[in-house]
Amino acid sequence: MTDFATSQSRGRTAVRGDMRLILLMVVICVCYAAVGLRMGVLALTDPVEPTLARSGDAGRPVRGDIVDRNGQLLAANLPGWSLYAHPHEMKDPVLVADALSGVFPSMDRDDLIKKLTGKRRFVWIKRPVSPRERQAVHELGYPGLHFGAREIRIYPAGRTAGHIVGGVKAEREGVRFAEFVGSAGIEKHFDARLRDPAKAAEPLRLSIDITAQAAMRQAMAAGIERFTAKGASAVLMKVKTGEIVALASLPDFDPNDRPEGFRGAAELNPRFNRVAQGRYELGSTFKVLTAAMALETGVANDATLVKTPPALKYGRHNIRDFYRMPKQMSVEEIVVKSSNVGSARLSMMIGTRRFKDYLRKLGFFDPSGLELSEAARAKPLLPERWTDLSSMTISFGHGLAASPVHLAAAFATLANDGRRVHPTLIAGGTEPDKPGKRVFSSATSKRMLEVMRQVVVRGTARRTDLPGYEIGGKTGTAEKVRPGGGYFSDRVISTFAAVFPTTEPEYVLIISLDEPTDRSGPKPVRSAGRTAVPVAADIIARVAPILDMRPRLMLTDDEVETLDARLQ
Amino acid sequence: MTRHGIALLMLSIIAIAGWAYNVNYNTKAAIERVSTLRSEIAAEREALRVLKVEWAYLNAPDRLSRLVGEHNDHLHLVPMVPGAFGISAAVPFPPKTLEERQNEEVYTSVYPRVGGIPVPVARPVPGAAPSGASAVGRDRAAARAVTAAWSSE
Secondary structure (H helix, E strand, O other): OHHHHHHHHHHHHHHHHHHHHHHHHHHHHHHHHHHHHHHHHHHHOOOOOOOOOOOOOOOOOOOOOEEOOOOOEEEEEEEEEEEEEOHHHOOOHHHHHHHHHHHOOOOOHHHHHHHHHOOOOOEEEEEEEOHHHHHHHHHHOOOOEEEEEEEEEEOOOHHHHHHHHOEEEEEEEOOOOEEEEEEEHHHHHOHHHHHOHHHOOOOEEEOOOHHHHHHHHHHHHHHHHHOOOOEEEEEEEEOOOOEEEEEEEEOOOOHHHOOOOOOOOHHHOOOOOOOOOOOEEOHHHHHHHHHHHHHHHOOOOOOOOEEOOOEEEEOOEEEEOOOOOOOEEOHHHHHHHOOHHHHHHHHHHHOHHHHHHHHHHOOOOOOOOOOOOOHHHOOOEOOOOOOHHHHHHHHOOOOOEEOHHHHHHHHHHHHOOOEOOOOEOEOOOOOOOOOOOEOOOHHHHHHHHHHHHHHHHHOOOHHHOOOOOOOEEEEEEEEEEOOOOOEEEEEEEEEEEEEEOOOOOOEEEEEEEEOOOEOOOOOOEOOHHHOHHHHHHHHHHHHHHHOOOOOOOOOOHHHHHHHHHHHO | OHHHHHHHHHHHHHHHHHHHHHHHHHHHHHHHHHHHHHHHHHHHHHHHHHHHHHHHHHOOHHHHHHHHHHOHHHHOOOOOOHHHOOOHHHOOOOOOOHHHHHHHHHHHHHOOOEOOEOOOOOOOOOOOOOOOOOHHHHHHHHHHHHHHHHHOO
């Protein structure tokens, strides 16, 4: 029984072994057939080079365009070339180096010889190369010089929008591509958005109006020349949305040829953006905010009279006014006549806690939130220990340094019916339909606009009263901080913060001049009313028509009659 | 029968082979065409990009204002100023035709002229002649005031 069983199992094993052999043979045959077939196909068909699907651009790094609010191109990519060399293909590297230093005057001949006679089989010569330079190199006709395709980031508006767009640097570079990474401004802030392939087709639309921007920049440059200032900064903002229509800081730079490295004071570096990055004591412009807080908290109203004796003593400190002031002043007079003492007293009536609260709500405790990489670092400089004296000095703009964008946002908030405005560079604003948080009441906003109008009609800013634009605002002349402590007496930052038109506010303009001097009179004058104010008038006269704002003349019947009689 | 069948089969094989040959080459041609078109599209796109940048560069406000300055002898252009805005009321009425003048005589008996300012014939004056300046008068005075204010600058 057992024997039979074993023999049967042995027979089954033999059959299985045969099956395995057959299977193995079949597999080998199939493999050989496959190899043979493939060889046949390769031998019989024409060789085809792998084609590059160029329209797809898959895998190539992308970077989206940037346009202004009207669709004008501010940043784009252009196809360009880079020049590299294979020294081992050259007959006479020294001759090539000679010729190349003729084409590129900026390149050192000895440096090139060292590069081309070295052991390396691949060296970069120059990137990027302009079409004209490429042609010149072609005309040399030496072997061993090669061109690689490479995108160039280009800024057609040049200097005009330099501080806004910022710039890029090439991070990964190959023969066929270069990957750009934002290094400043909008390019850096929106780096991820611009590099996102899904959004490459849709340009990033800014709130900037490049024509208005150019006009403002020209007016500022003229102002710098007229008042021999070291620099200027200006920002024009829409009151309702916080959109920045123009933003310029002089001196500036051409983003197509970004200057690298700078020796000297950081503030004089053309790459330093005074508007977003600079922090200045903004002087008497803060009196408007102090007065608004006083009205809002109810510690003062139109009937309140504040005592303004010659000086206000606080401990060892004396707060003085520069001009003789009346014994008692209303809130409006304090702003119009710009009384430091009156302002300091108002801040004490408000109380340090509430005063700080309002400044916080107006955004003076945080970076401005503007979409420039520089703005994120510009947190206002606050006093380390906030005493009552700090509140007093800050009430007239000393002791707190903030960027002009901060001031623009605060003034826009006051003008926007008291609702908080956040500055933005994106067209349409970031949250167009959501009204901002209320900081001041409607009544306070209205009253302060009237007060600011009075500053222009009969106060320190008379030189900006353009007929028909109902400009209101406040001047501020702040002495610059001396590095060792204390203040310079002959170096000032003069600022003018304007709102127009005051009956229906549309725009806020902040203009600051660094160390201006008006030498047209017998004595040099540095006050904002004589420097920043006329420049602001120039800017508004140039920019308002570009933004399609008509001068509005509102005349009473009597005025019409007298004008009519005089003009006929 | 079988011979006929075989002949038919061979003919159909030849026909199908011919058809397959054709399709094969048509497909290859189409693939080639697609790739040429693709590279053409890519080239056009690139050209478009270059032209767009060039357009933006040529229209850069700074460049335009520099050119205007260089060619000031011929162009006499000035920056846009607020005084450049007009008011429709400041546009003079066209001189009247004879027919209109005749009609006017009829109308003025019904609608009196206001303060020496010509009222359009077809526009009725509300009520009697106003005591001060009319709406039209105010507009014109405002227009003159704007012009005067800005021309004195």
